[in-house]
Amino acid sequence: MKKKLFLVSCCAPCAVAVIEKLNNEGRDFKVIFFNPNIHPEEEYIKRRDEQKAVCEKFGVEFIELLYEPKGWFESIRGLEDEEERGKRCSVCFYYRIKKVMEFAKECGDDIEVASVLGVSRWKDLKQVNEAGYKASFDTGIDYVEVEGRKGGMQERRNTLIKEMGLYNQDYCGCVFSKKNKLC
Numbered sequence: 271m272k273k274k275l276f277l278v279s280c281c282a283p284c285a286v287a288v289i290e291k292l293n294n295e296g297r298d299f300k301v302i303f304f305n306p307n308i309h310p311e312e313e314y315i316k317r318r319d320e321q322k323a324v325c326e327k328f329g330v331e332f333i334e335l336l337y338e339p340k341g342w343f344e345s346i347r348g349l350e351d352e353e354e355r356g357k358r359c360s361v362c363f364y365y366r367i368k369k370v371m372e373f374a375k376e377c378g379d380d381i382e383v384a385s386v387l388g389v390s391r392w393k394d395l396k397q398v399n400e401a402g403y404k405a406s407f408d409t410g411i412d413y414v415e416v417e418g419r420k421g422g423m424q425e426r427r428n429t430l431i432k433e434m435g436l437y438n439q440d441y442c443g444c445v446f447s448k449k450n451k452l453c
């Protein structure tokens with residue numbers, strides 16, 4: 271029997287097509303929102319509320335972990351000037367996925383973790399997966415890759431964003447990414 275899945279989500283636009291697919295497949299999964307990287311807090315709330323609403327629409331459980339930017343800032347200290355897709359992003363992905371894995375550990379021994387952090391075409395999927403496997407090694411929780419780009423997923427994502435009128439932000443999340451306008 272397949273393990274339960276915790277899906278790490280950064281925002282509704284990146285997660286929506288994956289949620290739809292997993293739901294259609296009858297997969298037992300929950301969406302976990304842990305994004306202390308997102309600034310300012312109003313932006314965090316906007317993305318969180320939209321992700322929650324999308325989960326409700328699909329009848330999928332949504333769990334928000336504590337918004338704790340202080341810990342996130344400490345984790346990336348010294349990497350503030352890195353370019354997007356650089357070392358700061360590797361640490362950021364690791365930090366967020368690892369936290370969800372630690373939470374999964376508390377919830378049971380039959381849970382694996384996946385993420386949509388690499389769904390956006392502006393992200394380096396390999397970098398996200400490397401962070402996921404590193405977090406898996408450090409926590410003992412399995413990391414699984416989910417397809418969010420190929421096989422028509424990118425097109426479906428764009429369609430759902432339009433159909434549902436989702437807020438598609440123009441930056442990744444942190445104060446350092448704003449200047450890059452990538453997402």
Ligand code: SF4
Pocket residue numbers: 307308354355358359360362363442443444445446447
């Ligand atoms: S640009 Fe995005 S992935 Fe990179 S550190 Fe900032 S919030 Fe994290």
